Amino acid sequence: MSSEIVVEPAPHDVWLPDGALAAVGRRRIALALPDLSGPAQRIPRAHPDNSAEVTATLRAEVGRATAEHGGAVVDPDDSPDLLLEASSVLDRSSNGRNEDQVSTLDVESRFRFVRDGGRVTVTADTATALLHGWFHVVRLGETAFTGPDADERHAPAFALRVLDHWDNVDVHPVMGQVERGYSGGSIFYADGRVREDLSRVTTYARLLAATGIDRVCINNVNVHAREARLLTDDLPEVARIAAALRPYGVRTHLAVSFAAPMTLGGLATSDPLDDDVRAWWRAAADRVWATIPDFGGFVVKADSEGQPGPFAYGRDHADGANLLAEAVAPHGGVVHWRAFVYDHTQDWRDRTTDRARAAYDHFAPLDGRFAENVIVQVKHGPIDFQTREAISPVLAGMPATRLALELQVTQEYTGQQRHACYLAPWWSENLGFRPWGEGGAAVRDVVAGRGPGASAAVTAAGGGGIAAVSNVGDDRFWTGHPLAQANLYAFGRLAWDPTLDPAAVLDEWISLTFAGPDGAVHPRVREVLHAVLDESWRTYESYTAPLGVGFMVRPGHHYGPDVDGYEYTPWGTYHFADRDGIGVDRTRATGTGFTGQYPAPWRDLYEDRATCPDELLLFFHHVPYSHVLHSGVTVVQHVYDTHFAGVERVRATVAAWESLADLAPGAVPTDVDARVRERLAEQLRSAVEWRDQLNTYFLRKSGVADARGRTIY
């Protein structure tokens, strides 16, 4: 063997190529940064322990951008184009938001943006918040300085904005290193331990800070034996990761095992009411914060898919969550406790058990019993991140509990980063969904602590915020499919402001990501990216699972079609297709009663076939193939039509991308183009496979020919 030096290409710049900072980098910029960690500036219950690091980051960011693009760092008194000023101005402001309603955590993020005659001043209480203001200016680009005079307060809608990494230290023999990861290995771990070189983790923190994310849980919620030790033996290594995230104000969380007092502590029990267990968790938390002062908290998957939990001791999830909450409370920590609890050993013959009901049945009765620093983390739908699901009724059923919405940026069921599928429109629908009907609060209000009947404590804490499973790995493009970067970006932006228009967020991402050295994006590139991505989630839905049916995927890996794949399994995910019809009857009248978990009007709208939206019809009703949808076609013809149309839309997507070949070199970087083409080819192959399997399955089962006589095998 010859010895070779392998030069790894540098990770892709994602949405922060040098060109993205061209507009601000051309300016004269001043910083006014007193010692934010000093007692005079200290803000109660905020965590300024990262102030020194983030302050240094700010200086470095400004220095780098101006050096690259011809601007200058000047004195605050020297008429700068942009002044970044650390000062608690918002506390003294009389207009804008009512200060009493702002979560104390908000001070870590909120900033004031003033443009006066083309000169911009960004003011914030903390260095991290000022960093958010800096990236706000970056995102605005030239318009930051050219717009009309303005005085804006910016604060995130959600105080807690978390990315969960399902990363393992070890490579799992089946799941790989990152569970449901489609972007290579972990950026945190390699060779069975925390990576020596964590510079990419700092780059990641920079990308997140530029969107608004400020917390990362660094290990899989399925906590295996090796990963459990991150909490104890490996704490110094976790501290190294925290140190790599800290310069960009991103805090570290850990997923922990409920059985840790036994498996790591050698106790005979993990009973949440046992004094030794409580003492063990307190000591464990004390050690964590002693090592990592700005540590965020714990994430727990308990009594779920084989993970240990309080049920083993006859305790409930409030007992379990409060045990950990008590341990982290003295440090200002939080516990994210997942509501993803259901019977994964269900008998498919048992029509009375409905997995969709499980989270509500388990958690709603516990409303009011969770400690103030517990966040119950609720998947957007009642099943499991399907391409189309009804919203989880838990989100409307626990007003006295801090609830977080959990989304999946990683495309487990939405094409695994081989299909282009821009998820922001789906998330936006979920965030904007109004469980109490038109005029009522939206999901985004609930998780901000402002749902109807929200307890004072929940409102004061700003609710539970938002969390999502990251799609990032050690792949050169970070996300496998380069266009899947847009999902990560959009999640961060919607976590900051869930009312943003997904197409506008995509436009932001395009402006940053495809910025040439001068900061400009070729208009054809912008146009094609919108054509490829704007409707891509609906396109994906059209050639995969129709009418909210869900889980027609290959068991295990969840890629590609297998209509009956989960039909007779213990997972509670059935469609009950027979020769006459399909769908799950979840009505109160004749089905599982799941519709009754919703408040009015949805409990009634879903209950009735006549008012149930087409796209969720099979989620709530078992109907004959001949049932006529609101769209005017039958169910089975809808299956055929959408699957044929979906493939044609993918063909159009491929053609749109290929039209970019005419552009001058550099409009789209060669390596991005190559990777996107490779993925689009697979998407088209897979879409054809979905179309043909679904159509054949339903033709064989229903016997109904396609009204338009197209080829079904």
Place this chain on the structure above:
Amino acid sequence: MSSEIVVEPAPHDVWLPDGALAAVGRRRIALALPDLSGPAQRIPRAHPDNSAEVTATLRAEVGRATAEHGGAVVDPDDSPDLLLEASSVLDRSSNGRNEDQVSTLDVESRFRFVRDGGRVTVTADTATALLHGWFHVVRLGETAFTGPDADERHAPAFALRVLDHWDNVDVHPVMGQVERGYSGGSIFYADGRVREDLSRVTTYARLLAATGIDRVCINNVNVHAREARLLTDDLPEVARIAAALRPYGVRTHLAVSFAAPMTLGGLATSDPLDDDVRAWWRAAADRVWATIPDFGGFVVKADSEGQPGPFAYGRDHADGANLLAEAVAPHGGVVHWRAFVYDHTQDWRDRTTDRARAAYDHFAPLDGRFAENVIVQVKHGPIDFQTREAISPVLAGMPATRLALELQVTQEYTGQQRHACYLAPWWSENLGFRPWGEGGAAVRDVVAGRGPGASAAVTAAGGGGIAAVSNVGDDRFWTGHPLAQANLYAFGRLAWDPTLDPAAVLDEWISLTFAGPDGAVHPRVREVLHAVLDESWRTYESYTAPLGVGFMVRPGHHYGPDVDGYEYTPWGTYHFADRDGIGVDRTRATGTGFTGQYPAPWRDLYEDRATCPDELLLFFHHVPYSHVLHSGVTVVQHVYDTHFAGVERVRATVAAWESLADLAPGAVPTDVDARVRERLAEQLRSAVEWRDQLNTYFLRKSGVADARGRTIY
């Protein structure tokens, strides 16, 4: 952690507990064993290199049995009850078999058994053959000495009787250490290398010698990178395994990768016609035999399921096999070349490609082109070890080729050693199947080199014999399910004499395995074991796959039902069930033409629904659910009836076994009883699952209610 000494229980005695040797061990036994390795006794083309070891084994066996049971080792002249004599008597015998028709390999196995006035003499040419005679006496037990006077020649029907181990050195992340193994890890390898302690391998060789098996291939036919090195770097370790097998006359074979000249030898090609490749294989074989003089040969899976092969160079399988044959010929070695070649990336939409046709289409045209020491190893059915398949037409289509029948002792598709499924009746049907109709030759004749039109060379070589995938692992009971030991035993016995009655073979196994210290078996135990096992394969068929349909199993692991699991995959294993009917049209008239690969009369009997046997109807025909079988019921009612009945038969099996609880302790050892009960409970659970999934699937699809109104979910 406290330090504990873990005492592993000794492996189970299987069919050679001490009691099994009680009858012979009570006798006065003499050995007349000249130096069989001396030139005077050397037999051309046989491999006496193990004579010294096997001779020592014989002495030890006799010494141990007589010491345990009160007999004695005496001088040949001292009127022994049993004389074991090494002498080439058969060469000088004038009666019995025609010596010219006996394969030269037979001299390693054949023996003469003479009983004269209650005194027994066993005579054989070689030590190994004498060992077979010894175990013949052991099997006969008391009747060896009490029967009427006799003078019998015994020789195996097949000169080559091989067990293939699909064992990996490394533990495969998905497949485990033993591919399709259900009995724990490998007895050969642990911790990534050949085991230090190989005493269990010698015990295994003893068990095999007692049935008639004399060759073992020690590694998986899917040769991964680690295992490929057994041929080169690890040869000294392979020699240790060979040394552990040798005392019982069992010879070692290796599965090799066709790409070895590239992956191990650093050549640029593996082209079978390349001179460097030919030289590489010759040198490799030379090294093997220099290290292991009684080495058997190579086993090859080429151009199959991703394994490399000659197709990459535009060569055919005769070119590939002859390359290796040339290398091993100077050493008397053989090459087992598998005929399991098909397109495993088939498009399910393509109705013209039929996997059943593949082996014949690839191999039959090559008949006559394979070297004399090549054995083409043919799976019994044209698909893949399904519970019910038609016989492979390759077995009737290559008269000028040495063909071996390949069976699967490991229960991949027949319950994975969690279900009691005695396979000897199935093997017996296969071996006795007459491809040319009543009065014609049987499969057992073909693989013994005596099929119609067999070339002189094939007949002289004794054909290709028989091979099977072992079901043994490092489990205490060797085979997971203790009753699965009967399959291993029966394979060995049928390999020696394929005309044996499966029930009689089972009876032998019971007599040996459940022998008390005095050699006796409780009659109720015998009765129950027959009740549990005699019909267990047909019972398994009844609650799993009906009418020869096949592959309704969970993809990947192949355990439990999934009717559509393989329906839309690239594997070529479809049933084409729609709302009207099911089955694969393999007729010449309207289907894939597969029936045309059979000689008359089967080509016509299978072609016509009216004459096709019920149990293979769906293998050859696509029929409506309303089609009336010869049995008088419709296809769909047959599905319901057999699945309900199958579960009831399993219940009866469980009840039969539980009735043994009345017996005095020791009639069935406690640990055997516990393991069997655990497995029976799983078998019943699984049978119910099969029943309900299959019935529900076909009710949903056909809409035809059960005529007897039983519960279908």
